[in-house]
Amino acid sequence: xxxxxxxxxxxxxPGFSREAFDRxxxxxxxxxxxxxxxxxxxxxxxxxxxxxxxxxxxxAVLEEDYFVPSAVAWPGSTAEVQAIVKWANxxxxxxxxxxxxxxxGYGGSAPxxxxxxxxxxxxxxxxxxxxxxxxxxxLLQPGVTYIELYxxxxxxGLGEKLWIDVPDLGGxxxxxxxxxxxxxxxxxxxxxxxxxxxxxxxxxxxxxxxGMDSMPGSKTGQxxxxxxxxxxxxxxxxxxxGIVTRMGMFLMPNPGGILPFMISFMHKxxxxxxxxxxxxxxxxxxxxxxxxxxxxLWDAAVYGSKDQYWPENAGxxxxxxxxxxxxxxxxxxxxxxxxxxxxxxxxxxxxxKVVQSKFAGIRxxxxxxxxxxxxxxxxxDRAAVFAGVPTFRELAWHQWIPNAxxxxxxxxxxxxxxxxxxxxxxxxxICTKHGFDYLGTFYVAQREMHHIVTILWDRSKPxxxxxxxxxxxxxIRTHAELGYGEYRSHIATADDIMxxxxxxxxxxxxxCEQLKDSLDPNGILQPGRSGIWPKDYRGKGWEI
Ligand code: ADP
Numbered sequence: 001x002x003x004x005x006x007x008x009x010x011x012x013x014p015g016f017s018r019e020a021f022d023r024x025x026x027x028x029x030x031x032x033x034x035x036x037x038x039x040x041x042x043x044x045x046x047x048x049x050x051x052x053x054x055x056x057x058x059x060a061v062l063e064e065d066y067f068v069p070s071a072v073a074w075p076g077s078t079a080e081v082q083a084i085v086k087w088a089n090x091x092x093x094x095x096x097x098x099x100x101x102x103x104x105g106y107g108g109s110a111p112x113x114x115x116x117x118x119x120x121x122x123x124x125x126x127x128x129x130x131x132x133x134x135x136x137x138x139l140l141q142p143g144v145t146y147i148e149l150y151x152x153x154x155x156x157g158l159g160e161k162l163w164i165d166v167p168d169l170g171g172x173x174x175x176x177x178x179x180x181x182x183x184x185x186x187x188x189x190x191x192x193x194x195x196x197x198x199x200x201x202x203x204x205x206x207x208x209x210x211g212m213d214s215m216p217g218s219k220t221g222q223x224x225x226x227x228x229x230x231x232x233x234x235x236x237x238x239x240x241x242g243i244v245t246r247m248g249m250f251l252m253p254n255p256g257g258i259l260p261f262m263i264s265f266m267h268k269x270x271x272x273x274x275x276x277x278x279x280x281x282x283x284x285x286x287x288x289x290x291x292x293x294x295x296x297l298w299d300a301a302v303y304g305s306k307d308q309y310w311p312e313n314a315g316x317x318x319x320x321x322x323x324x325x326x327x328x329x330x331x332x333x334x335x336x337x338x339x340x341x342x343x344x345x346x347x348x349x350x351x352x353k354v355v356q357s358k359f360a361g362i363r364x365x366x367x368x369x370x371x372x373x374x375x376x377x378x379x380x381d382r383a384a385v386f387a388g389v390p391t392f393r394e395l396a397w398h399q400w401i402p403n404a405x406x407x408x409x410x411x412x413x414x415x416x417x418x419x420x421x422x423x424x425x426x427x428x429x430i431c432t433k434h435g436f437d438y439l440g441t442f443y444v445a446q447r448e449m450h451h452i453v454t455i456l457w458d459r460s461k462p463x464x465x466x467x468x469x470x471x472x473x474x475x476i477r478t479h480a481e482l483g484y485g486e487y488r489s490h491i492a493t494a495d496d497i498m499x500x501x502x503x504x505x506x507x508x509x510x511x512c513e514q515l516k517d518s519l520d521p522n523g524i525l526q527p528g529r530s531g532i533w534p535k536d537y538r539g540k541g542w543e544i
Contacts, residue, residue: 007041011068013093013115024091025071028117031083036074040118044068047108049171049395052101054118057110059405059459061469061492062544067110069096069118076124078199078207078245084119085243086205088524093117095525097243099142099176102169105408105454106180107491112528113542119243122173128152129246130222136162136251137196137222142244146170146177147390153251163252163388165189170390175247179237180488183443183450185385186252187342189290190445192237194250197221200242203520207245222248238488239512240526241519252388259348260340260383262373263359264296264333264366271335271424272417275442275449277358278337279415282446286354289386291339293449294441296332297323301397301439302378303330315401315458317432333366338379340386400437403460407468409453409475411484415444419484420451426478427453434471435464450487476500489530495543498531513538 012021029037040055044064047053056068070093075081081097088095094116101109101120111118126143131153138149147170153159165184167177178191188194197211208214210233213221225233236242265274274293281287297318306313309326318326327334339355341348356367373379381393398404409427413419420442428438436456442449455471457464473496476486480500489497501508512532516523523534528542 006043008043010039010041010070011065011115013070013091013117014113016070016093016115021070024087024093027091028071028073028084028087031087032073032075032080036076036124037071039071040069049102049104049169049392052104052109054101054109054120057108057491059104059108059407060110061405061407061465061472061490066114067107067112067491068114069111070115072118072120074120074123078201081119081121081125081201081243081245082205082207084117085201085203085524088117089203089205089522092522092524094523094527095119095243097121097526099173099179100145100171102172103176103180105406105490106488110491112491112494112526113537116526121243121245125245131156131158131162131251132222133158133161135223136253137248138251139197139222139246139248140174141246142173142175144174145172146174149174150388150390161254163254165191165194165252165388166385166390167191168385168394169392171392174249175244178247178249179244181237182488183290183445185290185292185340185382185443186388187289188250188252189443191249192234195233195247196223196225196250197248198233198236198244199246200236200244202242203240203522203525208242211248222250235515238530240529240532241515243525255342257344257348258340258342258383258387259345259352260338260370260379260386261352261355262368262377262379262382263337263339263355264368265335265337265362266333266364266366268334270333270362270365272421273362274335274337274359274417275415275420276417277362278444281355281358282415282444285446286351287339287444288342289340291337291444292382292441293335293337293444295439296327296330296334296336297437298397298439298441298454299332299336299378300326300330301400302393303376303396305399306401306437315435317435317437338382338386340383397439397454398456400439401456401458403458404456405459405465405468407455407457407472407490408488409455409472410486410488411451411453411475411479412487413442413449413451413484415447415449420449422482423451423479423484426482427451427475430471430474430478431455434467434474436468436471491528492544494528494531496531 047058096111096116097119100122122143125141130139146166165186165188211227341351431438457468
């Protein structure tokens, strides 16, 4: 379809008439160039991972036309970002910066407040500013994706020497992902922990450099993150206090070898003992990367659709008996653990022996290396990710149901069987109650696991979308009652999640609001992000 043939009335910023909005847009065009501003009046076409939509959240869990920007701007420099921010302060128009906009399952490119101006930093601010080969660091603009950084290293002949850490999919922004505190799977998997130095445009239009780069002519900006004085970098993650226009990141030197492996735990009940054993391996750093422990059924979705496994399913969640049949058909364990050792073969083969001995007491446990599995095994793709090679096979599980929309629920668990089992049981019960399959995976760090649950619904069925919304809100509430909170949220659930972090009468939220009011008195930057609302929005019914 040709989007230029049909136009949609744009969603205007709060309180704006069309005429005032057009004047504001003309003013913005004057500031950064007419061709770099577009009113969002295209039809809300779905978009997909390869062509992420800038018009709305492709996986909208509320009405599709709610989280919709009024217009998009493509700044080409930090100075132009400052110009946009000053413009927004003049017109009191909310801004929503994105680096790439592939944050699918968490809101994609969409703004929290309808009618915000989207700032797409990705299109023009996408340069690799520096790579320091010996120190293994880089300095990036927000538009650099994992795949682009990977390609750039190869182009400079450094692909063998320096590795990157990719998340499940390689199309997102390295800076954007770190700012949302996303994870990958190498020893550098905690992306935020690898950042070093950043440049931020504040909500008043001023620009600041943090860490060592706050000194003019600094020679150590990507060597030491803390600089001098208070360490403020963290307040610019998952927040609405600034727009990050460049960031330094550590790269991983090629460790001289890698041994990816897969351990299948054949029975559901193995979860508890497996995770208890895992705790010892993670805390002691015998396992030094971010391995994942994935529900076998989710792996099954990588290999085929629910219909293929279960033709008579009629849209119901799989029962325990059907799950067992599917796992058998796909030759999968109830839980599948993917990990890797890094270093020369002598070292990694010895580590592999130790790990096998630790899990050997679990009934029917299966240990496999790449040479033990068929060519289409997902282990090969996980092995690539463990070596910092961007892959896209993770998209395959979207085929589980037709027209899948996805929504992530992401609570933090301890690395212990008790927490894991409590969360899995709760998630399974609640997902099933709302008509969804429980599909979960644990990304295992040294002392915690990100438990990632995807709720998949059929986008052609509004009642399923609404059920997904009810389901996630119940998951948030019930987990908080057990003392478990989320590490990241979809824009639609930010208020619910912030409301669970309410120790001492919401002291944390109040501190965030105090910062917000001081840094952004006009409330123009990402109102409502992470449940932090500027004073003019608070108590006026914006919370969802
Ligand atoms: P992805 O890299 O997955 O495409 P996005 O670019 O969509 O991620 O970013 C995810 C979220 O992180 C955005 O919605 C925004 O709130 C925040 N964000 C991303 N980039 C920046 C940035 N440069 N400055 C401030 N916030 C950002």
